[in-house]
Amino acid sequence: MRLKTHQLTYLAAKDLFNLYYTAKAVERSGVQGLFIETGVALGGSAIAIGWAKQKQREFRLYDAFGLIPPPSEKDEADVHMRYEEIKSGKSKGLGKHLYYGYV
Known part of the structure; x- marks a missing residue:
């Protein structure tokens, strides 16, 4: 595909x-x-x-076309962990590309 x-x-x-x-x-x-x-x-x-x-x-x-908004207290732990990964600059994009939220 x-x-x-x-x-x-x-x-x-x-x-x-x-x-x-x-x-x-x-x-x-x-x-x-x-x-x-x-x-x-x-x-x-x-x-x-x-x-x-x-x-x-x-x-x-x-x-949002940028950094996603932070999670709230209603979000599960995995959502908070993913947000921290993205916010820290450690999230990987597809293949060799930069993560789309950093562009």
């Missing part, structure tokens, strides 16, 4: 396919509304949804 080859997603291939086929199923079922993605990151899942959706369906994308 091109999105994985070009390192545009952190999703596993099976999850990316699941996202694509779920968006296709929404289109086939005739459900009204729009698609929203929060946390666009590298854009791979947004591209997959874009391939699956009808042209006339609205699709909104949201991202």
Whole structure:
């Protein structure tokens, strides 16, 4: 899959396919509304949804486009650990690329 080859997603291939086929199923079922993605990151899942959706369906994308906001006391320990890893500059990107939140 091109999105994985070009390192545009952190999703596993099976999850990316699941996202694509779920968006296709929404289109086939005739459900009204729009698609929203929060946390666009590298854009791979947004591209997959874009391939699956009808042209006339609205699709909104949201991202902090930088360092993610800090977790709250309601977040689990793993979320706090991940935030500290990112904040410290130790998070790795895909392949040899810099982590997208540092760009």
